[in-house]
Amino acid sequence: MISIVVPTLGRPSLATLLDALSGQLAELPEVELLLVDDRPDDTGELAVPGTLAAYTKVLTGRGAGPAAARNLGWREARGRWVAFLDDDVVPAPDWARRLRDDLGVADRVGGVQGAVVVPLPAGRRPTDWERATAGLAEGRWITADMAYRRAALAAVGGFDERFPRAYREDAELAHRVRLAGWDLVRGRRQVTHPVRPESRWVSLRTQRGNADDALLRRLYGRTWRTQLDLPPGRRTRHVAVTAAGVIALAGLALRAVDRSRRRRRVLGVVAGAAALGWAAGTAEFTRVRVAPGPRSPDEVSTMLATSALIPPLAVVHWVGGWWRTRTVPTGAPVTADGLATTGGGSPRSPRTPEPA
Incomplete structure (x- = not known):
């Protein structure tokens, strides 16, 4: 079985994603779709197309961010493979078939990334925000479309929930999966990631990600960018x-x-x-x-x-x-039950309290 996990804040783009999946999932022999509703307040049920109802289970998240939502999803999943999709991507018409083909890999492969295409406007140069979004097409192991063996996720304890934003948490997970001895490869399936409308001040808001970089520096030392295959910063x-x-x-x-x-x-x-x-x-x-x-x-x-x-x-x-993060223990990913884990997934020490 293949499990598809989509954490969502109920954005309008979710309907586009689900429409793109409608009619495709029947091409997979066994499949389930897990929607993790991570909205912090009760704003009603998520609308699921009738063609997907038989495959879909909706989980209620804790509003703790994408890392926690994905952990909830894969722990509820029944499949040997867990394919993560962001709720603002649009799978290609042959996405499900190519996903099935992508997962026919050697046993040592723990994860397979899909290709991400970011359409940019024709007839003019892209804006700063459009170029930033286009950078996703070159990203390594990003969970806009990334499938992991459930065994690999269990071995490393899943996503580190100390990363509260959709920033760096996927690269950090990929690093631990590789440290645990798994290979990561690129597949042939494809999703489109449209550039969503944003305020002209969006680049100021994204600077909050520097706090996550500080956590990575604490966990992995001075060479954290090299270890995680991240580009140099400013x-x-x-x-x-x-x-x-x-x-x-x-x-x-x-x-x-x-x-x-x-x-x-x-x-x-x-x-x-x-x-x-x-x-x-x-x-x-x-x-x-x-x-x-x-x-x-x-x-x-x-x-x-x-x-x-x-x-x-x-x-x-x-x-x-x-x-x-000055007192965070190094090399200790945090799981949903509040425990830090070793590479084998066994409890090691209590979770460092979240900052106020």
């Missing part, structure tokens, strides 16, 4: 730009209250140099984001504003994440 530059801005403001504030002409002159020079460093760093970041985009007035103004705000926000979230 944190060092963000820290430098933020520090320059803080020094410039502090220098100006001290200069305004200092009565010594000599010290005022020195503070003015320091503040001016720091301000130039901040301006140069912010301009470089803005250029990198504007150059590949449509360069419309609205996009350029958004990039100017957010490029000034992202570095300090990234640093604040990173520091906050570091502080909250």
Whole structure:
């Protein structure tokens, strides 16, 4: 049997996903569809097309995020393989048939990823948000469409629920699965991931993911990006730009209250140099984001504003994440029952309390 697990917040995209699956699941000899309703409040039942009713079971999540919702789903699953889909993807018309073919792999293979296609607008360059979404097409082992053997999930304890967002939790799971001796491969099935409408300030909200990066740094040390096959980031530059801005403001504030002409002159020079460093760093970041985009007035103004705000926000979230996870035991994924597990899935130590 193959189990398909879809955590959802009840977004309109779920109906599109279910419509795409209707009529396909009959091509699989044994299959079940587990919808994990992870909405934090009771907003009514999820609508399931009649053609899928015989295959579908709806589970009630805890509103604790996608990692916890997926853990609930695979633990309820009966299949030897568990295929995770996000609720905002659209499976291709032959997705189910190709999934069946993808899972015909050697016993050492613990997971098979599907291909993710992100359609971008024709006739103009993509915006910053559109390019960020398009990055999913190059992502490794992302659960937009990722199938795991249930045995592999059980061996490593599933997703680490200390990751509260749809960010890094899938890469971290894949790393532990490989450490446990399983291979991960790419399959031929395909889903489309449309670019959903977002506020012009979405890049500020996504900086919360820096707190999750701090957790990964705590768990895996300085080489966490290399270990998890993640691309390099800009944190060092963000820290430098933020520090320059803080020094410039502090220098100006001290200069305004200092009565010594000599010290005022020195503070003015320091503040001016720091301000130039901040301006140069912010301009470089803005250029990198504007150059590949449509360069419309609205996009350029958004990039100017957010490029000034992202570095300090990234640093604040990173520091906050570091502080909250400073006592987290390394190498201990957290399960739904509140226990940290070893690679074999046996309880090891109590869960570190969630940060307030």
